[in-house]
Amino acid sequence: GAVVSQHPSRVICKSGTSVKIECRSLDFQATTMFWYRQFPKKSLMLMATSNEGSKATYEQGVEKDKFLINHASLTLSTLTVTSAHPEDSSFYICSARDVRRGELFFGEGSRLTVL
């Protein structure tokens, strides 16, 4: 079964609203989680590295005020797309590192559609 869970799997919102996506590690603690964005028929682009207890590290070109990341606990990171616009529509995928197993696990992804 999944060891990293994302919620919601699909969300449709109106332009101008904010949307929160959760990423949870189910059976391990993750001090580091990663958020990726995947455009249709494209590869995954790393948006930011989420660190528990500290600020996220954003990749070049990613607006940190647009994509708010909060790593509130060792099992939960959230991505909030603020004032969403149609161009923010995408598939967002998180991953979390299980230090004990030495492996990176991916969530099922969240498809955001902004009308």
Add this chain to the structure above:
Amino acid sequence: AQSVTQLGSHVSVSEGALVLLRCNYSSSVPPYLFWYVQYPNQGLQLLLKYTSAATLVKGINGFEAEFKKSETSFHLTKPSAHMSDAAEYFCAVTPYNAGNMLTFGGGTRLMVKP
């Protein structure tokens, strides 16, 4: 810095035929290499990984890949394609000391014809 190039954004094979998906990488330090599979509207599932042990790595669903340092390649193969193998495949690289922060290739869509 590291990068990954997957040759061929689309590969089509007949059921039962050999599957070969190409991946070349560049990395300034010894790399760890991964192959992931993605089914429509789903996240990524790890097929196999190379982490500096055996150069021939066997993964799930009958897939394997061989790390060739001299060719900077990590091609994915499967002797006999099955219809259920149709999916998007991603090769990814991370420096051995980078804590799993992956750089992905562009992906290859595998189509399997009956």
